[in-house]
Amino acid sequence: MLEIKNLHATVGGKEILKGINLTVNAGEVHAIMGPNGSGKSTLSYVISGKDGYEVTEGQILYNGIDLTEMEPEIRAAEGVFLAFQYPVEIPGVPNVTFLKEAVNAVRRHRGEDELDAMQFVKMIKAKTEELGIAKDMLKRAVNVGFSGGEKKRNEILQMAVLNPKLAVLDETDSGLDIDALKIVSDGVNQLRSDERAILVITHYQRLLDHIVPDFVHVLAHGKIQRSGGKELAFELEEKGYAEYGVAAE
Amino acid sequence: MVMQMNATQPFVDQFDDVQSRLPGSKLPWLEAFRKAGIEKFSTIGVPTIKTEAWKYTRLPNIDCKEFRSANWENGQVAVNAVAEFLSDALNQIRLVYVNGIIRPDLSNLTNLPDGISFEPLTQALESDPEFIESQLCTEELKYDQGFSALNAAMMESGTIFRVAKGVQVKEPIEIVHMNGVADAPIIGHPHNVFVLEAGSQATLVMRHAGIGTSAYFNNAVTEIVVGDSAILKHYTLQTDCMEAIHLSTVNVRVGKDATYETFNFAIGGRLSRTETRVRLEGRGAHCNLSGAYMMRGREHCDNITIVDHLVPDTTAREVFKGVLDDEARGVFQGKLIVHKYAQRTNGHQLSRALLLSDRAEMDAKPELEIYADDVKCSHGATTGQIDENALFYLRSRGVPEALARNLLIQSFIAEALEEISDEKVREAIAGLVVHWLPADCFSVDEWVQA
Ligand SMILES: Nc1ncnc2c1ncn2[C@@H]1O[C@H](COP(=O)(O)OP(=O)(O)O)[C@@H](O)[C@H]1O
Ligand SMILES: [Mg+2]
Numbered sequence: 057m058l059e060i061k062n063l064h065a066t067v068g069g070k071e072i073l074k075g076i077n078l079t080v081n082a083g084e085v086h087a088i089m090g091p092n093g094s095g096k097s098t099l100s101y102v103i104s105g106k107d108g109y110e111v112t113e114g115q116i117l118y119n120g121i122d123l124t125e126m127e128p129e130i131r132a133a134e135g136v137f138l139a140f141q142y143p144v145e146i147p148g149v150p151n152v153t154f155l156k157e158a159v160n161a162v163r164r165h166r167g168e169d170e171l172d173a174m175q176f177v178k179m180i181k182a183k184t185e186e187l188g189i190a191k192d193m194l195k196r197a198v199n200v201g202f203s204g205g206e207k208k209r210n211e212i213l214q215m216a217v218l219n220p221k222l223a224v225l226d227e228t229d230s231g232l233d234i235d236a237l238k239i240v241s242d243g244v245n246q247l248r249s250d251e252r253a254i255l256v257i258t259h260y261q262r263l264l265d266h267i268v269p270d271f272v273h274v275l276a277h278g279k280i281q282r283s284g285g286k287e288l289a290f291e292l293e294e295k296g297y298a299e300y301g302v303a304a305e
Numbered sequence: 306m307v308m309q310m311n312a313t314q315p316f317v318d319q320f321d322d323v324q325s326r327l328p329g330s331k332l333p334w335l336e337a338f339r340k341a342g343i344e345k346f347s348t349i350g351v352p353t354i355k356t357e358a359w360k361y362t363r364l365p366n367i368d369c370k371e372f373r374s375a376n377w378e379n380g381q382v383a384v385n386a387v388a389e390f391l392s393d394a395l396n397q398i399r400l401v402y403v404n405g406i407i408r409p410d411l412s413n414l415t416n417l418p419d420g421i422s423f424e425p426l427t428q429a430l431e432s433d434p435e436f437i438e439s440q441l442c443t444e445e446l447k448y449d450q451g452f453s454a455l456n457a458a459m460m461e462s463g464t465i466f467r468v469a470k471g472v473q474v475k476e477p478i479e480i481v482h483m484n485g486v487a488d489a490p491i492i493g494h495p496h497n498v499f500v501l502e503a504g505s506q507a508t509l510v511m512r513h514a515g516i517g518t519s520a521y522f523n524n525a526v527t528e529i530v531v532g533d534s535a536i537l538k539h540y541t542l543q544t545d546c547m548e549a550i551h552l553s554t555v556n557v558r559v560g561k562d563a564t565y566e567t568f569n570f571a572i573g574g575r576l577s578r579t580e581t582r583v584r585l586e587g588r589g590a591h592c593n594l595s596g597a598y599m600m601r602g603r604e605h606c607d608n609i610t611i612v613d614h615l616v617p618d619t620t621a622r623e624v625f626k627g628v629l630d631d632e633a634r635g636v637f638q639g640k641l642i643v644h645k646y647a648q649r650t651n652g653h654q655l656s657r658a659l660l661l662s663d664r665a666e667m668d669a670k671p672e673l674e675i676y677a678d679d680v681k682c683s684h685g686a687t688t689g690q691i692d693e694n695a696l697f698y699l700r701s702r703g704v705p706e707a708l709a710r711n712l713l714i715q716s717f718i719a720e721a722l723e724e725i726s727d728e729k730v731r732e733a734i735a736g737l738v739v740h741w742l743p744a745d746c747f748s749v750d751e752w753v754q755a
Contacts, residue, residue, distance in 0.1 A: 148716030158702035
């Protein structure tokens, strides 16, 4: 589903990604682990198409199509989803309006009928219950005044309603207490399916107890340094990133 | 100085030319009032950027000889396309003026409740000249701004609105001004008087619409008295056309435990300027002076507020938000003056502008002048651009860029609209916001209901 080939990317003229190769097939969950500043968020932004993150070499193939020149909204509509490490606050826009516009924009792109207010409310209520998310989060402005945990849960809610094919979760576990971590990982696990690929970016092994990955990759200095099974995560937890030339934190 | 003389004299000449044709010309007190007005105007002259309240706003050159008023031309200036415009009006009690001329055929006074008088100035000068005289003729002409003085001299239209003691009306009452579709540029100096007696309540909506494309110059003065414990909600919806010059001065006196709430919404206008001066004269008096404006092209919007806190325990709140595209300019000058004995004053003032283009410009000058020691006052002014992170966040969820931008603009303005306590009016303005936005965007229904 996702095939990243020799990906080089710069941010503000500085090369951050220096030749990433990664293949994620439908049905698989991959974890990318790496020290702070290694380029994990950069990779997630390059996949989702943020301005200022420039691909200088290589390709990101999504179901065989190169994403690199595609507008972010088209990528989203085609099924690429990024759960942000730092979800953005949008004062004045009710979360429910935001979700509805997002869902309908994606439906329009896919040639499906838009949901009217009734249909949408019904759908969103079911989703919030399924995910154990408090309903008042819908009325409030997008992420404004949300706790760290609420913001991450809101990302999971968005993912659930947008129903992506490829989900990238950037440090969705950071700053969560155990309960919130459980809501978030349950949400991700519910989405696991043969048609879907999930890329979990994390700094700690903890999340991977809940979302058990099929593969683990170590990203350092802008490159995948090592790939392996889930046992690689335990090894990193024990030894840190010292062997990749990164001082212990 | 020479420049100023040049701009001032044609207005004086115009007064000399038309004064005998102005309404109420047979009333000696009015003649004296007009004379005092034109004398004051000749001394002060038209404002220049040296005038403090006009610091950031340059008056476009107006050759007033080119401008006509149907009120002194003694006839109707051709107007079409009016009915269409009115069809979306809040369907209620209203007076409709087209190019300054009252149009009984478009107005609706059938359900006017008892205790309310609501009539054009021209009519009131015949039906109740004593009342107008009592409102206008204070010991000395109070106007210290050139254009207010000119209005005193030239007033030829306007609305008189009186609510008797204790009378409370829930439904908004509307004054509609349509300008622009005419054979010649139109000039108007409407003079409005709104008096709410003690304990009364009313909501007044003034709509100024530019229909068509011809130029007009509107120089309005509105005198408002909100009696003890009375509540006036006064909303202005300006959708002037690109050639319009719209100047408005609003003087308000607020009594004990009374509330004056105003919201000025402006889209369009070559120059749209509103100067609101409020005197909080009674203990417990409160005012909310807020507004929003959305300008593009070379349009210019200027909001000036001056609030005098004269007695203890008065409150003022101001929230202005503006969206400026292309080479549009916005100005906000707000002054809260807390007089010596006005203890426990509470004042809050905020101006925020969103620039959609790097050629757009905003000047904001919030000011506090405090002579009492026990007061709570805050003020702030910010100017910013669309938040790129928020834009990307929306796009990453599939929302197309144009729509995402619109949503962010809408949400920016929405914060100001929260100051409007009348729901119907808030919705009507939300509709105008959507109308202004470029490209496709969210429907009003969805927005409001969320
Ligand atoms: N906007 C930016 N401009 C310049 N450098 C940046 C920018 N964003 C990130 N970087 C740099 O890119 C590197 C990788 O950052 P990031 O991808 O956020 O790392 P991670 O998510 O792995 O902690 C860091 O050295 C960071 O300082
Ligand atoms: Mg990161």
